[in-house]
Amino acid sequence: MEMLEDPETGKKQREGRRYLSRAANIDKAGPPPNLPGSGACHESPEKEGGASPKHQWKREWAGSRLGIGGGACPAGPMRTLGAERLLGTGGRRMADVVLFEFLHTEMVAELWAQDPDPGPGGQKVSLSVLEGMGFRVGQALGERLPRETLAFREELDVLKFLCKDVWAAVFQKQMDSLRTNHQGTYVLQDNSFPLLIRMASGLQYLEEAPKFLAFTCGLLRGTLSTLGIKSLVTASVAALPACKFQVVIQRS
Amino acid sequence: MSRQANRGTESKKMSSELFTLTYGALVTQLCKDYENDEDVNKQLDKMGYNIGVRLIEDFLARSNVGRCHDFRETADVIAKVAFKMYLGITPSITNWSPAGDEFSLILENNPLVDFVELPDNHSSLIYSNLLCGVLRGALEMIRKLRYTANT
Numbered sequence: 001m002e003m004l005e006d007p008e009t010g011k012k013q014r015e016g017r018r019y020l021s022r023a024a025n026i027d028k029a030g031p032p033p034n035l036p037g038s039g040a041c042h043e044s045p046e047k048e049g050g051a052s053p054k055h056q057w058k059r060e061w062a063g064s065r066l067g068i069g070g071g072a073c074p075a076g077p078m079r080t081l082g083a084e085r086l087l088g089t090g091g092r093r094m095a096d097v098v099l100f101e102f103l104h105t106e107m108v109a110e111l112w113a114q115d116p117d118p119g120p121g122g123q124k125v126s127l128s129v130l131e132g133m134g135f136r137v138g139q140a141l142g143e144r145l146p147r148e149t150l151a152f153r154e155e156l157d158v159l160k161f162l163c164k165d166v167w168a169a170v171f172q173k174q175m176d177s178l179r180t181n182h183q184g185t186y187v188l189q190d191n192s193f194p195l196l197i198r199m200a201s202g203l204q205y206l207e208e209a210p211k212f213l214a215f216t217c218g219l220l221r222g223t224l225s226t227l228g229i230k231s232l233v234t235a236s237v238a239a240l241p242a243c244k245f246q247v248v249i250q251r252s
Numbered sequence: 253m254s255r256q257a258n259r260g261t262e263s264k265k266m267s268s269e270l271f272t273l274t275y276g277a278l279v280t281q282l283c284k285d286y287e288n289d290e291d292v293n294k295q296l297d298k299m300g301y302n303i304g305v306r307l308i309e310d311f312l313a314r315s316n317v318g319r320c321h322d323f324r325e326t327a328d329v330i331a332k333v334a335f336k337m338y339l340g341i342t343p344s345i346t347n348w349s350p351a352g353d354e355f356s357l358i359l360e361n362n363p364l365v366d367f368v369e370l371p372d373n374h375s376s377l378i379y380s381n382l383l384c385g386v387l388r389g390a391l392e393m394i395r396k397l398r399y400t401a402n403t
Contacts, residue, residue: 093267093268093339093340093341093361093363094265094266094267094268095265095266095267095268095271095339095340095363096263096264096265096266096337096338096339097263097264097265097266098307098310098338099271099307099338099339100266100270100271100274102303102306102307103271103274103275103278103382104274106299106302106303107274107278107299109302110295110299111281129281133274133277133278133280133281134277136273136280137270137273137274137277140273140276141270141273169266169270170266170270172264172266
């Protein structure tokens with residue numbers, strides 16, 4: 001199992017966290033990504049090549065430190081061109097964020113209650129339905145971006161855009177950190193994810209957390225898809241309300 | 253299970269586009285899950301109701317609106333305060349019944365239906381039915397509160 005090395009302390013961390021169930025990776029309501037058959041756990045970056053050196057995980061950016069002497073991220077504009085569009089500034093109508101939160105909670109409850117099969121098979125369907133809805137919304141969001149936004153120079157820029165602009169537009173905050181191994185895997189960390197905040201903190205309701213992340217995983221995957229990147233997005237929660245989104249770029 | 257986050261009277265806004273898109277995805281999914289429009293309408297109403305009973309707490313905590321003395325005042329608060337606060341629109345109030353116990357809210361620019369087109373085979377779908385449920389849930393809670401206060 002791949003060990004994530006924290007670049008700051010050099011300490012290695014075991015993957016002891018809860019992940020979305022394996023099944024959620026496999027069936028998607030949207031076009032199913034071609035899964036390389038590995039399980040719910042961390043997608044090993046080694047799958048691409050043969051013998052692989054230990055991958056160095058570089059902390060690309062610490063969102064909260066931006067603007068105060070920088071972080072690991074080279075200075076760039078805080079917002080890209082598409083941000084005004086996404087953020088609803090520039091004369092667009094605004095809605096209260098609470099509406100989205102309540103609607104999301106209700107959607108999770110609704111899609112869960114509906115399923116007659118309470119076993120793992122039923123769970124799989126519900127998670128993938130939620131993920132599929134998020135995917136469609138993410139795609140639509142991406143389609144609403146002006147052309148200039150789409151001219152990203154490299155993949156990392158797209159991920160930073162997700163962390164800053166998209167996250168700010170949807171959740172009114174930036175992602176707290178972005179890590180990558182420069183081999184197509186990115187880990188996006190949010191220390192206080194708004195859709196989990198109302199639930200609890202710590203380990204209570206850890207079981208329920210994946211349901212509240214499925215839609216957002218789809219949203220990320222959908223936005224990436226419109227920006228020309230095929231990916232697989234999973235989420236994990238160690239302790240509410242912090243969570244991590246793992247984006248694995250699918251190169252066919 | 254849910255715990256109200258303590259946000260005081262501060263309100264955070266987002267582009268209503270995301271809400272519109274999410275709502276659209278929800279209705280699409282419900283249309284797939286249920287065979288006929290009537291069931292979708294009922295489901296939307298039910299979900300709206302569940303949202304409404306929680307939304308009213310949020311509204312009362314943030315709006316500083318006092319007790320309404322009559323139904324007309326309630327209508328005003330709904331249209332001019334609540335809709336404005338949550339959706340950024342102010343529907344118009346019309347069509348009062350002679351007894352003053354019924355009125356209509358007309359939404360000229362309903363954000364839920366931005367960019368939405370209904371196909372012909374869903375003619376009895378009440379697309380915005382969630383809103384009806386929300387109002388129903390919220391008002392029912394108010395009525396209950398009133399009862400409690402009087403006892």
